[in-house]
Amino acid sequence: MGLPGSESSVASASTAESTSLVGPRLPEWIRVRPPHGADYQSVRDTVARLGLGTVCREARCPNLPECWSAGTATIMLLGTDCTRRCGFCAVTTHWPRGKVDASEPARVAQGIAEWGLRYAVLTQVCRDDLSDGGAAILAETVREIRARSPSTLVELLIGDLAGDESSLATVLDSHPDVLAHNLETVRSLSPSVRDRRAGHDRSLEVLRAARRLGPPTLVTKSSVMLGLGETEEQLTGAFDELRDAGVDLLTLGQYLRPSPDHLPVARYVPPEEFERFVGLATRAGFAGVESGPLVRSSYHAEQLYRAARARSG
Ligand code: SF4
Numbered sequence: 001m002g003l004p005g006s007e008s009s010v011a012s013a014s015t016a017e018s019t020s021l022v023g024p025r026l027p028e029w030i031r032v033r034p035p036h037g038a039d040y041q042s043v044r045d046t047v048a049r050l051g052l053g054t055v056c057r058e059a060r061c062p063n064l065p066e067c068w069s070a071g072t073a074t075i076m077l078l079g080t081d082c083t084r085r086c087g088f089c090a091v092t093t094h095w096p097r098g099k100v101d102a103s104e105p106a107r108v109a110q111g112i113a114e115w116g117l118r119y120a121v122l123t124q125v126c127r128d129d130l131s132d133g134g135a136a137i138l139a140e141t142v143r144e145i146r147a148r149s150p151s152t153l154v155e156l157l158i159g160d161l162a163g164d165e166s167s168l169a170t171v172l173d174s175h176p177d178v179l180a181h182n183l184e185t186v187r188s189l190s191p192s193v194r195d196r197r198a199g200h201d202r203s204l205e206v207l208r209a210a211r212r213l214g215p216p217t218l219v220t221k222s223s224v225m226l227g228l229g230e231t232e233e234q235l236t237g238a239f240d241e242l243r244d245a246g247v248d249l250l251t252l253g254q255y256l257r258p259s260p261d262h263l264p265v266a267r268y269v270p271p272e273e274f275e276r277f278v279g280l281a282t283r284a285g286f287a288g289v290e291s292g293p294l295v296r297s298s299y300h301a302e303q304l305y306r307a308a309r310a311r312s313g
Helices: 037-049 064-069 104-115 135-148 165-172 187-193 200-213 232-244 271-284 301-311
Strands: 075-077 119-124 153-157 178-180 219-226 249-254 288-291
Touching: 037 064, 037 104, 075 104, 075 135, 104 135, 119 135, 119 301, 135 153, 135 165, 153 301, 165 200, 187 232, 200 219, 200 232, 219 232, 219 271, 219 301, 232 271, 249 271, 249 301, 271 288, 288 301
Parallel strands: 075 119, 119 153, 153 178, 178 219, 219 249, 249 288
Antiparallel strands: none
């Protein structure tokens, strides 16, 4: 899909919620803090009690300890198995044959209400087995959250919904504050990095259509992983493509290899390059850019959204 995308590369610390990174020794700038505090335990308990899927855990996100310790998690909708198999992603591949859990939207809304989140990030597994790609459940979840937590801002990170505009319209009708879809990588690497059903142009079209079909207040967002072999020229080309599709916010993070079965890391990009890319992306016209080795698409999402809103007046 274009989903948890950069979220889906692995953890490096030996915490209860993460696994060891595969491959050469990690550079010293990739360090994950251990989980701590009552909020971490509370998030963990709520996730277990309500049976919530989180991309933090399923995709073995390296920021799980930090985010859960801060009392927040990124919920994964439509189950925890994806119908696609992207070369970078740790989420399990499975074909659920059209099964959905109708109680999921209410359970998710309850979890978010219990955490008292001001800003909720939801993502989805790709569901090519459903005619609408799961759009109805996504929209229902946003509505349930609005009903229980009216002041909570909602960021929805979606797949490509098989490029179906009516499915996208269903999602947009629920009025998420941010509609995100990840480009994941540069054009030339896309066929070898993403599932064959995903597509670079299709992802750009999803983002363009969201801008066109959504209300003027809708913020759109995308994410690109670095360290897969992209050149700087290809990367700035992706910035331009995303801006041409009207994308407002961008996150850039280091790809980390989940297992020996996943794509190898071509390069660990040093922090100063991530810094430099902020300047390049800002010059390309993004209203907000979050860039760093451990940045994932939902990382510091609220801060990025609010900073971009403040800048745009
Ligand atoms: S395998 Fe599925 S969950 Fe993982 S990035 Fe690809 S589409 Fe998204």
